[in-house]
Amino acid sequence: MPASSRLSGRMDRWAPIVFVAPTVIVITLLMIIPFIYSVYLSTLSYKLMLPAKMIHFVGLDNFSAIWKQPAFRKAIRWTFEFAAVAVIIQVTTGMAMALVLNNKAFGTKKNVFKSLFIMPLMLAPIVSAKMWSLLFQVIYGPINYVVTLLGYSKISWSGEVLPAKLSILLVDIWQASPFCMLILLAALKTVPKEMTEAAMMDGAGPVHTFFRITLPLIRNFIALVVSIRIMDALRVFDSVVALTNGAPGGATETLATMTYKTAFRYADIGAGSAGSILYFLFIVVFSLCSFILLQRKAVTS
Amino acid sequence: MKRHVNRLIVAAFLSVFTFFFMFPIYWTLTTSIKPKEAIIKLPPEWFPVHFTLTNYADVFTQNHLLRIFFNSLFVASATTVITVAITALGGYGFSRFRFRGRSFWVYTTIIVRMIPGLLFIIPYYVMFQKVGLLDKLSGLVIVNVTAALPLAIYLFMGFYNEMPSEIFESATMDGCSEYGKFAKVALPLVTPGIVVTSILVFIGAWNEFSLSLILTFSDDKKLLPLAISSLIEVQKDTPLGTIAAAGTIAMIPTVILSLTTQKYIVEGFTAGAVKG
Numbered sequence: 001m002p003a004s005s006r007l008s009g010r011m012d013r014w015a016p017i018v019f020v021a022p023t024v025i026v027i028t029l030l031m032i033i034p035f036i037y038s039v040y041l042s043t044l045s046y047k048l049m050l051p052a053k054m055i056h057f058v059g060l061d062n063f064s065a066i067w068k069q070p071a072f073r074k075a076i077r078w079t080f081e082f083a084a085v086a087v088i089i090q091v092t093t094g095m096a097m098a099l100v101l102n103n104k105a106f107g108t109k110k111n112v113f114k115s116l117f118i119m120p121l122m123l124a125p126i127v128s129a130k131m132w133s134l135l136f137q138v139i140y141g142p143i144n145y146v147v148t149l150l151g152y153s154k155i156s157w158s159g160e161v162l163p164a165k166l167s168i169l170l171v172d173i174w175q176a177s178p179f180c181m182l183i184l185l186a187a188l189k190t191v192p193k194e195m196t197e198a199a200m201m202d203g204a205g206p207v208h209t210f211f212r213i214t215l216p217l218i219r220n221f222i223a224l225v226v227s228i229r230i231m232d233a234l235r236v237f238d239s240v241v242a243l244t245n246g247a248p249g250g251a252t253e254t255l256a257t258m259t260y261k262t263a264f265r266y267a268d269i270g271a272g273s274a275g276s277i278l279y280f281l282f283i284v285v286f287s288l289c290s291f292i293l294l295q296r297k298a299v300t301s
Numbered sequence: 302m303k304r305h306v307n308r309l310i311v312a313a314f315l316s317v318f319t320f321f322f323m324f325p326i327y328w329t330l331t332t333s334i335k336p337k338e339a340i341i342k343l344p345p346e347w348f349p350v351h352f353t354l355t356n357y358a359d360v361f362t363q364n365h366l367l368r369i370f371f372n373s374l375f376v377a378s379a380t381t382v383i384t385v386a387i388t389a390l391g392g393y394g395f396s397r398f399r400f401r402g403r404s405f406w407v408y409t410t411i412i413v414r415m416i417p418g419l420l421f422i423i424p425y426y427v428m429f430q431k432v433g434l435l436d437k438l439s440g441l442v443i444v445n446v447t448a449a450l451p452l453a454i455y456l457f458m459g460f461y462n463e464m465p466s467e468i469f470e471s472a473t474m475d476g477c478s479e480y481g482k483f484a485k486v487a488l489p490l491v492t493p494g495i496v497v498t499s500i501l502v503f504i505g506a507w508n509e510f511s512l513s514l515i516l517t518f519s520d521d522k523k524l525l526p527l528a529i530s531s532l533i534e535v536q537k538d539t540p541l542g543t544i545a546a547a548g549t550i551a552m553i554p555t556v557i558l559s560l561t562t563q564k565y566i567v568e569g570f571t572a573g574a575v576k577g
Contacts, residue, residue, distance in 0.1 A: 011478065011479075011480070012478055012479045012480075015394075015398065015479035015480065016394050016398035016400045017400075018390075018394075018480075019390045019391065019393050019394030019397075019398070019483070020390070020391050020394035020395060020398075020406070022386075022387040022390060022391060023387055023388060023390070023391030023394070023395075023406070023450070023454060024391075024406055026387060026446065026447070026450060027406065027409060027410065027413070027450070030421075030443065030444075030446070030447040031409070031413050031416075031421070031447060032409070034421050034424040034425060034428070035416070035420070035421070035424075037424040037427070037428070038420055038421070038423055038424045041423060041424060041427065096314065096318075097314075097318055100311055100314045100315060100318070103307070103311050105304075105307050105308045105311040105312075106308070106311065106312075110315070113315055113318070113319060114563075114567075115559065115560060115563050116319060116322065116323060117318060117319075117322050118559060118563070118566065118567070119322065119323075119326060119556065119559055120322055120325075120326075121570070122504060122555040122556070122558065122559045122566070123508070123551075123552060123555055124507070124508030124509075124510065124525075124526045124551060124555075125508065125510065126508075126510045126526040126527075126529060126530050127508075127526065127529060127548050127551045127552060128325070130529055130530065130544055130547075130548050131325045131326065131328070131329045131545075131548050132325055133544070134325075134328060134329060134332055134541055134544060134545060135324075135325060135328060137541065139341075139343075140340065140341050140342065140343065140345065140541070141345075142328065142345045142347075145343065145344055145345050174321070174322065174325065178322070179570065182567060182570050182571055183570070183571055186571040231414075231415055234417075235417050235418070237419075237510075237511050238510045238511065238526075241510075241514075241530065242530055255417075256417060256419055256511075259417075259419050260419060260511070260515070263419075263422075263423050263426075264426075264515055269423060269426075269427060272419075272423050273420075273423050273424070276417060276419045276420040276423060277420065279417055279419070279420070280415070280416055280417055280420050283415055283416075283417060284412075284415055287415060
């Protein structure tokens with residue numbers, strides 16, 4: 001056996017390590033260590049404004065302090081309400097869009113619409129929110145113009161609780177429905193045409209066919225879209241900052257904006273870390289639960 | 302008859318969706334080229350009559366927008382190159398080899414995808430402060446790579462998993478080393494995957510806001526999304542025209558990408574979701 005091939009054999013044994021080493025190093029240095037460090041920070045009284053020697057260990061005080069804050073509880077409630085409402089509407093809208101694009105009418109000409117519909121998905125959330133803020137503008141905005149045409153008085157979209165919440169919801173629906181559409185369109189393509197056609201032949205209407213045949217077949221995809229979207233919706237930050245920045249009176253403050261403000265505006269690194277760890281736990285529990293629940297339903301039906 | 306009804310319904314839905322999804326973009330584009338008098342006008346000017354570039358001129362003179370545009374371009378490109386280089390190798394390693402600790406690392410990347418960015422930003426802020434990476438573009442590249450890595454790894458594992466194992470076996474027969482197999486067999490086949498991943502990572506980094514909001518402060522280190530969000534604070538009266546112009550500028554790269562590489566984007570989003 002030539003020496004060179006023995007050498008390459010020895011080098012080959014190292015191949016898995018060589019390939020994954022950069023990834024593993026990055027994950028360790030930039031994810032695992034900061035995560036552990038964050039847990040450590042959450043047990044400290046650590047204020048950015050105060051000198052470093054004032055930093056001291058406080059155990060779980062940060063957690064109990066943040067948990068007792070009414071503002072934090074309010075933010076939890078609104079974040080979950082927002083995620084639930086947003087995801088239901090997004091998945092429904094996305095489904096409607098996917099069905100329309102998957103319909104045989106107009107054939108491939110509809111592909112143009114697919115490219116148009118995915119555009120919101122590509123834009124920066126902050127840019128979309130700014131674009132919508134032009135539409136929501138109180139005096140000159142086209143939305144308020146239509147509102148006055150309908151005989152109502154102008155709405156202050158960031159000054160009143162319900163309109164502020166609605167505006168954040170609307171922007172999120174605008175931005176994320178196309179994502180649901182893409183996944184559900186891929187899902188619809190997996191449904192064999194013969195099955196829906198056979199049902200139609202048997203005299204089932206399109207609505208009946210959809211709910212009895214199509215929907216059960218793509219249930220796993222729906223579970224997936226819902227859990228991905230819940231995960232993202234619970235993280236909503238950019239559009240809140242751009243549209244209301246928590247106003248009015250903290251009514252639209254989400255878990256993300258709360259933690260951000262605690263850590264950086266009030267310069268409390270310890271409480272901010274505690275908040276973000278609680279926040280992470282909520283996301284894990286909630287998205288896992290929704291996924292398991294939807295998956296189980298898919299199995300039983 | 303039935304066919305006509307179907308066509309009618311589809312057409313109706315298509316128009317409603319097109320209006321809803323396109324109108325904000327249309328409004329921003331047209332507002333950006335309207336003169337000031339036309340922007341503050343009631344009833345609103347639905348179709349622009351006069352065109353002007355003063356909004357764009359304002360954006361460029363009042364803010365360091367050119368500088369900011371190139372900052373964004375630099376951060377997004379560097380993030381893309383580094384992420385794709387690391388994950389094209391890592392995805393191959395995780396997909397082709399079985400070794401101890403493999404599933405630990407694979408599951409870690411999945412869990413990391415669920416972690417809200419804020420959980421990382423706080424320790425990053427403290428660590429960056431200590432090592433002098435705060436308010437540096439290189440610091441932003443590092444955090445953006447971290448943010449993009451989990452999805453990119455997942456996409457690449459999917460791409461490599463799809464490759465038939467026979468091609469690797471025949472390469473072994475030909476006396477190819479593991480490195481040779483990667484370079485000569487896997488890499489040419491994964492090129493479309495590299496395109497898909499690069500586009501998604503680029504768009505993600507280009508659109509990123511919260512990381513740069515916290516980790517940079519100087520005007521000349523700002524990225525586009527942050528610059529756009531702070532336009533209102535910079536100017537006295539609500540600068541609708543400038544916001545529209547800046548928004549349009551920020552839209553350009555993503556719109557160009559979405560029109561020219563739609564096929565790859567659709568694949569990336571669906572593959573990332575379906576496999577992730």
